[in-house]
Amino acid sequence: MAHHPVSFAIHGGAGDIPRRDHGYAEHLLALETIGESARQALQDRVPAIDVVEQAVRQLEDCELFNAGRGAVLNSEGVAELDASIMRGDGACGGVAGVRSPRNPVALARAIMEDGRHVLLVGAEADRACERFHVATAPPDYFVIDSRVQQLRRAREHEAIVLDHDEPLGTVGAVARDRDGCLAAATSTGGMTNKAPGRVGDSGVIGAGTWACDDSCAISTTGHGESFIRVNAAAQIHWRMLLRHEPMTAAAELVIEQIVERGGMGGLIGVDRDGLVCLPMSTTGMFRAWAELDGPVQAAVFR
Numbered sequence: 001m002a003h004h005p006v007s008f009a010i011h012g013g014a015g016d017i018p019r020r021d022h023g024y025a026e027h028l029l030a031l032e033t034i035g036e037s038a039r040q041a042l043q044d045r046v047p048a049i050d051v052v053e054q055a056v057r058q059l060e061d062c063e064l065f066n067a068g069r070g071a072v073l074n075s076e077g078v079a080e081l082d083a084s085i086m087r088g089d090g091a092c093g094g095v096a097g098v099r100s101p102r103n104p105v106a107l108a109r110a111i112m113e114d115g116r117h118v119l120l121v122g123a124e125a126d127r128a129c130e131r132f133h134v135a136t137a138p139p140d141y142f143v144i145d146s147r148v149q150q151l152r153r154a155r156e157h158e159a160i161v162l163d164h165d166e167p168l169g170t171v172g173a174v175a176r177d178r179d180g181c182l183a184a185a186t187s188t189g190g191m192t193n194k195a196p197g198r199v200g201d202s203g204v205i206g207a208g209t210w211a212c213d214d215s216c217a218i219s220t221t222g223h224g225e226s227f228i229r230v231n232a233a234a235q236i237h238w239r240m241l242l243r244h245e246p247m248t249a250a251a252e253l254v255i256e257q258i259v260e261r262g263g264m265g266g267l268i269g270v271d272r273d274g275l276v277c278l279p280m281s282t283t284g285m286f287r288a289w290a291e292l293d294g295p296v297q298a299a300v301f302r
């Protein structure tokens with residue numbers, strides 16, 4: 001039986017995160033705790049796809065991050081959520097503009113397992129929760145007070161803002177399991193004060209999420225429009241396969257493209273050999289990772 005060293009990374013969003021006296025101790029603790037359970041699950045031979053879904057569910061449940069409960073609000077004060085998930089054999093699923101699944105990544109996973117479609121959006125995706133036995137929550141479950149204040153500030157400046165500049169963020173996970181299989185998942189509320197119906201990269205396979213057992217697993221965070229324009233996550237895979245670039249070099253190039261197009265952000269990746277990369281154009285990205293059976297590490301700033 002194959003016995004590959006396991007690796008994973010999780011993120012809670014990238015941005016120009018202001019320095020604070022508390023040093024983001026609460027965020028670091030949440031990332032370390034969720035990271036530790038991902039590490040343990042991988043050690044116990046849980047498949048990468050289950051590990052990334054579970055880690056993203058935990059991050060969605062945590063109010064500190066911009067996904068599930070505590071997601072940012074659109075210009076109408078509503079949490080409209082995007083999420084996607086992909087396994088290294090090509091199976092994938094996504095949702096966009098949903099308002100009711102308690103864990104949007106769970107609905108993305110159900111769509112992946114069903115296999116007929118890849119992406120469901122809006123009210124019909126919300127309705128699919130019942131069919132797929134995915135738990136729902138009422139609209140006020142997702143809305144927390146600090147997000148209402150954040151939306152008020154954004155409206156005053158007529159701005160559409162990346163959550164982590166405030167600073168909090170989109171969530172994601174990538175993993176390589178004992179059998180050498182890869183998986184990735186991403187979930188978000190998007191950007192504060194976004195137009196109703198706007199879809200970012202996090203729900204889009206190839207832009208915000210990608211996994212292929214022959215190359216890498218990627219989850220992105222940042223200005224979603226830029227990540228969609230450069231097909232960020234899949235581009236790293238194609239660079240590795242066709243140009244034989246190492247994941248780290250390919251990922252850094254893609255981040256440069258994002259910046260050249262006026263965007264910003266970061267990503268987490270794990271390659272087929274279990275190496276981890278965490279590049280960003282921003283001052284920070286909430287993240288935790290463990291490489292090749294190593295210990296869990298967590299960091300905020302670059």
Ligand code: ASP
Pocket residue numbers: 013014066162163164169170188189190191199200201202220221222223224225
């Ligand atoms: N990428 C997300 C989006 O544009 C935002 C984020 O990373 O926080 O929807």
